[in-house]
Amino acid sequence: MRLGTVRFSEAVLKEVEALFARYPVKVNALLPLLHMAQRENGGWLQPGWDSYIAELCGTTLNHVRGVITFYNMYRTSAPGKYHIMVCTCLPCGLCGGAEVMEHLEKRLGIHAGETTGDGMFSLEEVQCLAACDQAPLMVVNEDMQKRITLEQIDRWVEDTRAKKA
Numbered sequence: 292m293r294l295g296t297v298r299f300s301e302a303v304l305k306e307v308e309a310l311f312a313r314y315p316v317k318v319n320a321l322l323p324l325l326h327m328a329q330r331e332n333g334g335w336l337q338p339g340w341d342s343y344i345a346e347l348c349g350t351t352l353n354h355v356r357g358v359i360t361f362y363n364m365y366r367t368s369a370p371g372k373y374h375i376m377v378c379t380c381l382p383c384g385l386c387g388g389a390e391v392m393e394h395l396e397k398r399l400g401i402h403a404g405e406t407t408g409d410g411m412f413s414l415e416e417v418q419c420l421a422a423c424d425q426a427p428l429m430v431v432n433e434d435m436q437k438r439i440t441l442e443q444i445d446r447w448v449e450d451t452r453a454k455k456a
């Protein structure tokens with residue numbers, strides 16, 4: 292196996308082998324493998340991870356890049372320490388999803404797709420997160436905050452900023 296500028300640690304490579312053992316062919320593990328790569332690298336896929344993962348899975352770089360660019364859960368730029376995803380699809384939209392997004396944009400002083408200057412918060416507008424019955428919602432890193440109110444958002448932003456100070 293080629294040793295490039297990026298690679299999993301030996302401990303994570305053991306996890307990778309355990310993952311491969313669950314699939315008939317390695318390439319079937321591509322999605323969880325990309326999640327692992329993001330988890331190990333601050334929530335995004337720095338240059339080089341696509342080709343490393345392609346080699347691990349025995350597939351082409353184009354295949355991996357196609358998957359990375361198809362799903363918005365994979366990122367090729369660094370997110371904020373707190374990456375916030377807000378669903379504004381119709382079911383969430385009817386329950387206040389757009390208001391949640393607008394409120395966060397005002398509170399954080401950024402638009403969807405941007406990161407605050409201090410690197411604390413990044414904001415992303417997403418499609419259905421398969422939790423329509425919990426709308427409106429936001430997902431912060433891996434934590435889903437369901438039926439969120441604008442007051443709860445204010446409290447969360449204040450508390451999170453206070454933790455940093």
Ligand code: FES
Binds near residue numbers: 378381382422423426
């Ligand atoms: S439409 Fe928002 S979670 Fe499904």
